[in-house]
Amino acid sequence: MPRFHGQSNHAPVDIVNQLQKQYVDYLSSLFHEGVLDDQFTQLQKLQDESNPDFTVEVATLFFVDSDKLINNMAAALERSPVDFKQVDADVHQLKGSSSSIGAMRVKNLCITFRSFCETQNYEGCLICLQQVKNECAVLKDKLQNLFRMEQQIVGAGGSVPLMD
């Protein structure tokens, strides 16, 4: 059952329920598709009254980080000779932050990316870079959808359900 936040404007209970169900379905699909893993749920649990926008803040930090790292990797791969150690260091960082927010697909791509760095496989690195770029864009899009749905629920006077 949704908790009321004492907002003076709230939509009928069945609208809130509907929004909540859509949210749960959407988030579940992200888990099933492997876009997110349990670490994301751990993040959501850290959100509370003293930290009301925690998940959005962490996600924002992640994308600032990933954009910078991806640019660094692209630049390093364009240089001649390629400094694979530097690329590897950046991929390692991206792997760390993606695993911290539960971005499972990005994390797994980083693991593959690192093995190409280790074997100094230039083609492999280029392919991984493109895949990582795409995957981060997909993740950004889906998380924006998710956060929008959260705002709609709260705006309608409901509370965001937590996955268990």
Added chain:
Amino acid sequence: MRNIDQRAITDGKLDPRDIVMSKPFHGTRLFQVIRLLPEFGGSVLRTLNEQAEERLIQHVEVTKLVAQEPGNTSNEKPLRGKKVLVADDGNVMRKLAVAHLSNLGATIHLCENGQEAVESFRRGLSEQRQRGAYDVRPYDYILMDCEMPIMDGYEAARLIREEEKHYGVRTPIIALTAHSSASEVEKIFKAGMDFHMRKPMNAVCLMKAINQIDSR
């Protein structure tokens, strides 16, 4: 210290565990009280009678066990009053660390690499020295990411251990790693760190590690 009014104790007006001192409160008397503080090697237990000592020890043990239970709400801030140094080059990781540690009640100092960690540690030691607290460590725990730019966690830990030798303190250092292969774990212990935790960290693993460290 003398209990100067025995009658007050037998009348029940004074708790026999209380320490009674005559005024003025300076010089030797002040020094004696300061020596009771744990920061200066003292223990309040020393001045209690044996029965009271026993009760207190049992209480401390129970509190420890209670703190060990994951998700236990009766000791919600097990790290209250503790200072933790966190060294990690990832901003997401640092934000997570702050969230977890402040939920546990700790005060946090953040660093982005090993060099900053060593500098913070050195600064902390000299601040303590200025205050006259020679054998107090500036941080209760250090969370150290292993792989960082400029200076990694292994080197930072080695340098911190070198500093500590001069002061006779030892700060528990928990290594944060992405993998925990046998060779990595060996490297962690060789660098002088005490424990390792896989990233990303969570409150339960952290408290388990801290409880294990504290019980050594």
